[in-house]
Amino acid sequence: MARLLDELSRPGPYEVLRGDLALVGLPGAVFTPRTGLNLPAIAFGHGWLQPVERYRGLLRHLASWGIVTAAPATQSGPFASSRLLAADLRTALDVCVGVRLGDGDISVDPARLGLAGHSTGAGCAVLAAAEDPRVRAVATLAASQTRPFASEAARACAMPSLHLAGGRDIVAPPVAHAELIARTWAGPSRLCVLPKSSHMAFTEGRHWSDLIVQGKGDSTARKLARGLLTAFFLHHLAGVKDYAALLEEPIKGTLPTAA
Template identity: 50%
Template sequence: MTPTRSVVRPPEVRGAKDAVERLSRPGPHTVLRGDLGMVGLRGVVFAPEEGLGLPAVAFGHDWLQPAERYADLLRHLASWGIVAAAPGSHRGPLPSHAGFAADLRSTLQVCTKARLGVGRISVDDRRTAFAGHGIGGAAALMAAQGHPLVAAVVTIAVAQTHAAVHDAASAVTVPVLHLAAGRDTVTPAAGNAEPVAAAAGGPVWLRTIDKASHTGFLEGTHWSDFVLSGSPNAKTRRITRALVTAFLMHHLLGEDRVDVLVDGKVSGTTVIARR
């Protein structure tokens, strides 16, 4: 029997504004939430209620951040039929980039090897991606380096805090989307996302969300807000949901109805690099 997929194709859209409006809203699926602790790895996983052969993404948190602060994005992806999991490891002040990358790989392996949702959910390991924010974006690139099946990578305000990040970017040949924050004083694009994008070994897009700060992608409050500039912002999360969902649907599922958010002009953002 051919596996059924619960990813619903978005309706036809009329330009970027319409696409952002549609893809920033939750998709049609009821979302289940689980705990990676059941397999010995701290973290969270969100998945549609059922579906076989689904795409999946393993998401890395930023410096000091709990995975809970990305629940808005992870739940949103699951509502559009994409299994989304985030390990909660390496949250200390001196995280291991290599260790974090290994945990992202382990998280993705859990999604692809285990039947989730009492056996009603499975993942196609050829439709998988790594993603992350800040140091989590750097770890996502390192996790993708040499991975035999991963099909895409997304970074958000990537932090070039380790020499291996540049090497990983050069070695990754699958499509990569870098989202940078125009008002980021923690990992400004000029010293982080731009050189990482320039080193890309494959197709790459670098898009700046013009009015975003480094922590605008987060939700809720945390003590680290006192040491990081900016603050959670609903508008930043809204455009991020649309752009990330479109990129993953395009590159993991071959969905062409969302191309306007992959290559086109999107209000409030600027395409810095594309090749």
Template identity: 55%
Template sequence: MASVIGGKALAPKAVVAELSRPGPYPVLRGELALVGLPGAVFTPATGTGLPAVAFAHDWLQPASRYFGLLRHLASWGIVAAAPDTQRSPIGSHRALAHDLRTALGVCSGVRLGGSARGAAVSVDPGKLGLAGHGMGAGSAVLAAAVPAADTQVQAVGEPYWEVGHGVAVQAVATIALTDTKPSAVDAARAVHLPGMHLGFGKDLVSPPAAGADLVEQNWGGESSLRTIKKATHLGLLEGRHWSDILLDGKGEAATRSLVKALLTGFLLHRLNGDGRYAAAFDGPVKGTEVHSA
């Protein structure tokens, strides 16, 4: 585990109260398309050796419906990138997983922002995470199941092969996970990393028992499962989109606020070694139920 920074661990209520608000850093937005990958990246205005996370969207959803979440992460010092690919009704889960790894490679291998007169932002390649919502959560698990090595590995129970890549992931967060093809539930056995899984209690698209719960049970590393009791599948999303008529639920300010706090705390703890926010992983939080493996 990374060395702990900061002071005494905060109580769960204090973690949520602090991290549900925007952080202290001004935020800049850039485009991943400049390096050939459609999508957006949000960064603090300045900083070196920062943590970074690649975030994957749900089925049919544009990355723009998560911009508030990505901006929030950046305001707390976390570089946040979101590929805007595989958005068709038959988008490839495995290809989205590949795009997540590519996004992390861009963030950790390129100086972001800056100018001839100003310092650019840099990411520590040892502080990389993956996260996603719905289908994107399953793709994040697939991405994490492939080790950072030039070897070939086979996901448990699936007749396919993936080639190792050049980024080393340190933590994974899933939100209202929907299983994928190949199966994220099976691939979870190959993920030996800290994992935080958030299920939505009123999710009729992917109930926790059919998604997040199964992944957490099969997780190869340390993991926690937290159910946000009143959240629906679309609770995390911002704005409106034509796909809303196909999926159950609606955007919910309370769900977005709670997810922002929990995800920010988990990433600051696991990627940046900040022990003050350890309670985001498995501490008791009002309106949620938590189970740790």
């Protein structure tokens, strides 16, 4: 298990390109392998007040394993709309499927789409998944409830899901947020709690919002997120079964919780 996690937490075999979603009218970033046809793709939702740059390492990492990643940079203010960010996540998937990427050497399979996010962006990913039949898998990091409630939207989500949460998260305590979302999920769900992690454990670098949002980035949490999300999306979107054990067996450093 440790060997598999270590392998997937390291960069994959693909050289990564970065693009700008603003070129098609949606502010944000997209990361792709340099080449690849019929690739899987995910749209990633940022947390409350957080810039997309705070997730750059994770997005690049997934792309290095052959997964196109698109992250809208919309609804980043203090009064952001969860409904609108959810809609932008679905639009980001539209872009991945319908817009020419790279130099035309990259294409996305519309049957291999997923969603992910951190904090309120994770809740918005759930809202988007509940309304988009194309979505085949959803992963959340320190998921926060949204309005409308992500835990209610989860009742309409039949696709597999993976939820990582921080045991020391006082912004979105797992029992009222990630655990509730996992428990009401209509399809298969797995919740893993990192006992020493805070709400911002999965973010990178510094930002002025650190002054008002509890917690700080943690390299152990980021490594675990890279490994588990890579295994999860490769398994459910790309059909790669080599890492299935990571999604089924207990992971050292986490507290698996029945959904």
